[in-house]
Amino acid sequence: MAADDTPCSEFINWEVDSSICNGFKQEKQLSAPQRRYYSFCRRKSFAAFVASKKDGSHEEGSPLWCCCGQTFIEHAAIHKHVARVHNAEIQQLAQDEYEHLFSQLEEEPEATQVNEHSGETVDVSVWIPDISHISEEQLKNGPGRVLLYYHYCCVEEPHVICAWQKALCEKLHLTGKVRVATEGINGTVGGTNLATDIYIEAMRSHPLFEMDEEDFKTSDGGAECFTELKVGVYKEIVPMGVDPDLISYELAGVHLEPDEFHKEVEALLTKGDSCNDTVLLDCRNYYESKIGQFTQCLAPNIRKFSYFPDYVDQNLELFRDKKVLMYCTGGIRCERGSAYLRSKDVCKEVYQLKGGIHKYLERFPEGFYRGKLFVFDERYAISSNSDIISDCRYCGHPWDQYKLCSTQYCCQLVLSCPSCRQDGHTACCPTCQTKGQAQSEETSHHKEECECTDVRPRIPQDV
Ligand SMILES: [Zn+2]
Ligand SMILES: [Zn+2]
Ligand SMILES: [Zn+2]
Numbered sequence: 218m219a220a221d222d223t224p225c226s227e228f229i230n231w232e233v234d235s236s237i238c239n240g241f242k243q244e245k246q247l248s249a250p251q252r253r254y255y256s257f258c259r260r261k262s263f264a265a266f267v268a269s270k271k272d273g274s275h276e277e278g279s280p281l282w283c284c285c286g287q288t289f290i291e292h293a294a295i296h297k298h299v300a301r302v303h304n305a306e307i308q309q310l311a312q313d314e315y316e317h318l319f320s321q322l323e324e325e326p327e328a329t330q331v332n333e334h335s336g337e338t339v340d341v342s343v344w345i346p347d348i349s350h351i352s353e354e355q356l357k358n359g360p361g362r363v364l365l366y367y368h369y370c371c372v373e374e375p376h377v378i379c380a381w382q383k384a385l386c387e388k389l390h391l392t393g394k395v396r397v398a399t400e401g402i403n404g405t406v407g408g409t410n411l412a413t414d415i416y417i418e419a420m421r422s423h424p425l426f427e428m429d430e431e432d433f434k435t436s437d438g439g440a441e442c443f444t445e446l447k448v449g450v451y452k453e454i455v456p457m458g459v460d461p462d463l464i465s466y467e468l469a470g471v472h473l474e475p476d477e478f479h480k481e482v483e484a485l486l487t488k489g490d491s492c493n494d495t496v497l498l499d500c501r502n503y504y505e506s507k508i509g510q511f512t513q514c515l516a517p518n519i520r521k522f523s524y525f526p527d528y529v530d531q532n533l534e535l536f537r538d539k540k541v542l543m544y545c546t547g548g549i550r551c552e553r554g555s556a557y558l559r560s561k562d563v564c565k566e567v568y569q570l571k572g573g574i575h576k577y578l579e580r581f582p583e584g585f586y587r588g589k590l591f592v593f594d595e596r597y598a599i600s601s602n603s604d605i606i607s608d609c610r611y612c613g614h615p616w617d618q619y620k621l622c623s624t625q626y627c628c629q630l631v632l633s634c635p636s637c638r639q640d641g642h643t644a645c646c647p648t649c650q651t652k653g654q655a656q657s658e659e660t661s662h663h664k665e666e667c668e669c670t671d672v673r674p675r676i677p678q679d680v
C-alpha cells in the first residue's frame with residue numbers, strides 16, 4: 218500500500234492538522250496560539266496511544282504493534298489504523314491533555330512563588346498554639362469532623378500564611394486542602410474534634426482573619442476523608458479562571474441569611490410559573506446539582522467552576538432584568554460568581570446564600586433543598602433529608618451514591634445501584650465498560666475522560 222510508505226511524521230502532521238477543527242468543535246473560540254498548543258497535545262496523545270499498542274513481548278528486532286486484534290508491522294500502518302479507528306479516543310486524550318496542561322500553566326506561577334520563598338525562614342511559630350499539654354494520641358484519635366471555610370481579605374504575604382498553615386495543619390494531624398491567595402484563604406480540612414477545635418481557635422486568633430465561629434461549616438468525618446494535606450499559594454482561592462484584580466470579591470452580590478433565602482425561595486415557589494422575574498441559580502457543577510438541589514433551580518450543565526463565566530456570557534438573556542438568587546456548597550463560589558454576574562450589568566439584583574447549602578441545611582434540614590450535598594472528599598456526599606432525586610444510570614431506579622468508574626484512569630463518577638453493580642455495570646459509560654472488559658486494552662497513563670464527557674457541550678446554552 219502506498220499510504221503505508223508515507224513517512225510517519227508527515228502522516229501525523231496531516232492527521233493533526235485536519236482534525237483540529239472538527240476535533241475541537243466546541244472550542245471555536247480557540248486563539249491561534251491555543252490551537253498550536255492543542256495541536257501539540259494531539260500529537261503527543263497520538264504518539265502515546267501508538268506507543269501503548271507496541272507489543273512488549275517482541276522487543277528484539279523490528280517492533281510490532283497490536284491493536285483491535287490485528288498485528289501491524291509497518292509504523293505507518295499502525296498510524297493509519299489509529300487515525301482511522303481510534304480518532305475519537307485520541308481526540309479525548311488530546312483534549313484532556315490540553316486542559317491538564319492549561320491548568321498546570323495556571324498554577325505554575327504560584328508554585329514558583331512558593332518555591333521562591335521557601336529559602337526564606339519565615340517564623341510562623343507565634344501563630345501556632347502551644348499544645349504541649351496535649352498528647353499525640355489525643356490529637357489523632359477520637360471522633361472527628363471536616364471543616365469547610367473561606368475568608369476573602371487582602372493577604373499581602375500569602376507565602377507566609379501558607380507556611381503557617383502548613384505547620385499548623387501538620388502539627389494538628391489535619392488532612393485536606395488549603396488554598397491561600399492575595400484575595401484570601403479557603404480550606405477544607407479533616408481531623409479529630411479536638412484538633413479541629415484548636416485549628417478554629419488558631420484561625421480566629423490570627424489578626425489577618427477576623428473570623429467568627431460560624432464561618433466554619435462542619436460535618437461528620439475526619440482525617441480519613443482525605444488522602445493527604447495540600448497547602449499552597451494560588452492566584453484565586455477558588456478557581457474561576459478570572460483575575461481577582463479584574464473581578465474582585467468586593468463586587469459580590471448581597472448576602473442573604475438562610476432564613477431570608479428560604480423566604481425568597483418560598484415566594485418564588487408560591488408564585489409558580491407566573492413568577493418569572495426571579496432566577497434561582499445553582500452555580501455548582503452538574504454532578505453536584507444532580508444529586509441535590511433547590512426545588513425549581515436553574516442548574517447549569519458545567520463540569521467545573523472555571524466554565525461558569527463562559528456560561529454566564531453565553532446565557533446572558535436568562536438573567537436580563539431578573540432578580541437572581543445564587544447558591545453553592547459553602548458560599549465561596551457565589552462570592553466571585555455573583556461578582557462576575559453583576560459585572561455584566563444585566564440583572565436587576567443579585568443575591569447569594571450566605572454560608573451556602575451547608576448553613577441552609579443546618580437551619581432547614583427539611584427545607585427547599587432536596588437530596589444530598591455533594592462534597593469534594595472521599596465521602597462524596599452528606600445527607601440531611603432522605604430524598605433521592607437522581608437515578609441509577611443503568612436501570613433508572615432512584616439512586617444517589619456516587620462511585621468512581623471501575624475503569625482504570627477514568628476519573629468520572631457514576632451512579633450505579635447495587636443490583637446493577639452486581640450485574641457488572643460498574644463503569645461510567647459503555648466506552649469504559651468495554652475498556653474494562655478488554656483488560657489488554659491498556660492505553661497510556663493519561664487520565665481518560667469518556668464519551669459522556671465528550672457529548673456534553675462544554676458551555677451549555679440554557680437560554
Ligand atoms: Zn485498534
Ligand atoms: Zn440500577
Ligand atoms: Zn469511565
Ligand SMILES: [Zn+2]
Pocket residue numbers: 629645646647649666667668669670
Ligand atoms: Zn463515561
